Amino acid sequence: MSSYLLKLYVAGYSPTTDEVIATVRRVCEENLPSDCELLVINVLETPEVAVRDKVLATPTLIREYPLPVRRLVGDLTDKRVVLKALELEN
Amino acid sequence: MTGTDSLTGQIEWKVFLIPVPGGDYHKLTDLFAQTDYQLSVLEGGWRIIPELDDGLILLDCRDQEWANGVSLAYQRLMPLIALTTRQQAERVMEAGAWDYLLVDELNKDVLLRSLRYVTFQRWILAQLDARTHDLHVSEARFHNLVARNGDGILVVDHQGNIQFTNPAAEHLFQRGADDLVGTPFGFPVGVDETSEITVLQPSGRMATVEMRVVETEWDGQTARLVTLRDMTERNAAQQALIEQERLRVALEKERELSDVKSMFMHTVSHEFRTPLAMIMTASELLLHYADRMTDDQRQLRLATIQAQIKHMEAMMQEIALVIRADQGRLEYFPERVDFRELASSIVDELRSTIGAQHRITFHAQPGSYQTMSDRKLMRHIIHNIFTNAAKYSKVGSAIHVSLKRRVGEYELSVRDEGIGIPAEDLGRLFQPFYRARNVGTVSGTGLGLKVVKDCVDAHGGRISVESALGVGTLVTVSIPVVLG
Incomplete structure (x- = not known):
């Protein structure tokens, strides 16, 4: 089991979505342990997953572990903002 | 002084005495006569209390049913002074009397102090009542603002859980407040910024929403106030406008193109007429008079024909190039x-x-x-x-x-x-x-x-x-x- 699990929920693919995915991927690669796992979930393809995980809006980023679970929503295209919200940087 | 208390501003409190049968109230009446308070004696015992709308009750608690009267006045927030004995005083106060007077130790000072004290308490209660009312009105006003706001409003705590939602937000999420409050929305990032999110509704419909986030406080904790504006319809309207504009441009282009076509016909007929006429003249001369011409003269006519054909060819090329460029088909080989x-x-x-x-x-x-x-x-x-x-x-x-x-x-x-x-x-x-x-x-x-x-x-x-x-x-x- 990896030490870090991030789930990113997006609604379809658009330039903004691509930017969000790229930003979160960069956070994984540059700021998190190398075994960090990132799941990108397209709620258009698998809406039942969004329902199961109670995702109210996209883009949503959930850090499943390490605990506590953190859940972010909004403009995730700014790496600095994402890092700060995940409390990885002040 | 005419009974107006400078602090409370209250004019002449009426004091209603509820006596016990056969009670002697001469001393009390005498003392009252020395004050600005008006004393009226009510018959009928404690049951009369609900009929009083204002004033101060003086209940003689030597009656067996005194406790009923005290608690009734207490429930109705009516100021009540108990006339009682030293042995009973404590119980009377515990039952809810505002103050007591000892029947056997009545004097003017004690009476006045008690009356003032109770009047003051009554005044404070009235103030509190008025302020609470104002507060209710103002809260209702703000509640109304939030409830009737067309934008969805959420308060989200630092863990990302929804703490408050207004009807517009409920409508946007297609979920009731009971369902929303306490569930995770996610910690909204981007304070003081606007971003676009997609709200997933249970029906499967998605709404494009403009989200604004500001820092706020909720129950003494920092929280985020999220305003959500449904842009789906506006986006659709915008899309329609863009479509309309695109159509207009296409029509314009079409019209220009037909202008170009008619200009083309006009220019072609005009510009080609000259070289064609020259070719015609030169070729007719050659046709009819070639035998009478010198070689040089024949060469000159042929050269004219050649030059005019080249001129027309160049013109055709330019026209073709312009048409290709207009159709976006100009080939560019860098x-x-x-x-x-x-x-x-x-x-x-x-x-x-x-x-x-x-x-x-x-x-x-x-x-x-x-x-x-x-x-x-x-x-x-x-x-x-x-x-x-x-x-x-x-x-x-x-x-x-x-x-x-x-x-x-x-x-x-x-x-x-x-x-x-x-x-x-x-x-x-x-x-x-x-x-x-x-x-x-x-x-x-x-x-x-x-x-x-x-x-x-x-x-x-x-x-x-x-x-x-x-x-x-x-x-x-x-x-x-x-x-x-």
Whole structure:
């Protein structure tokens, strides 16, 4: 089991979505342990997953572990903002 | 003093005595007579209390049912002073009396102090009541603002859980407040910023929502106030507007195209008539009188026919190029070139043909002129600008061609000393078949500069024309430096 699990929920693919995915991927690669796992979930393809995980809006980023679970929503295209919200940087 | 208490501002409190049967109240009545308080005696025992709407109750608690009266007044927040004995005083107060007077120890000071004290308490209670009411009104007003707001409003705690939601937010999420409050929304990032999110509704519908986030406080903790505005309909309306605009542009283009077509027909019929007539004349002469002509004369006629056919062919090519460019089908094949070599070789060719009767100068700022360019289109550009310069200026006048290196682009300029272009016509030079009003008898199609513009556009460059009547014209073309 990896030490870090991030789930990113997006609604379809658009330039903004691509930017969000790229930003979160960069956070994984540059700021998190190398075994960090990132799941990108397209709620258009698998809406039942969004329902199961109670995702109210996209883009949503959930850090499943390490605990506590953190859940972010909004403009995730700014790496600095994402890092700060995940409390990885002040 | 006439019974107005300076602090409470209360005028003459009425005091209602509820006596016990056979009670002696002479002392009490005497004492009251020395104060500004009015004492009335009510018969009927404690049951009369609900009928009193104002005033101060003095209940004689030596009655067996005193506790009923005290608790009734207490529940109704009515000020009550108990007339009682030392042994009973404590119990009376515990039951809810505001104060007590000892029947056996009555004097004016004690009475007045008690009355003042209770009146003051009553006043404070009234103040509290009024302020609570004001608070309720103001809260209701704010609640109304939030509840009736068209924007969805959420308060989200630092863990990302929803703490508050208004009806608009419930509508947006298609979930009730019971369902929303306590569930995770996610910690909204981007304080004081606006971002676009997609809200997933249980029905599967998605709403495009503009989210604004501000820092706030909720139950003493920092939280985020999230405003959500449904943009789905506005986006749809915007989309419709864009679509409409696109349609309008397409129609306009269509109309322009048909204008171009009719202009084309007009120009073709006009411009082709001259060479056709010359060909006709020359060929008729050859047909009927060839046997009477010298070889040279025959050659001259044949050369005329050839030249006119070439002229028509060139014109057809330009028309084809303009039509292709208008349809976005102009072929652009860039290759690595030295822009100075390319330009100077084209100018050299023109020196001996169209420019043969002008003084031509070519000057290039030193340095490298490497870029990507389509040779064929560049030939069109320089050829047409140069031809215009030669056609609309006197024999023997000068044409200056110069090359300059600018930041990120090369600049080619052609300056003549010709007739110039009227200011009113400058704006329409790049319209197909448009010719300035002062062209006189100089022949032309009105396509030259349009061709130049299309070829410059294909290079991603810019063109500008400056002109003064009778002084000359300066055409400047800037071609971006592209290193392939």
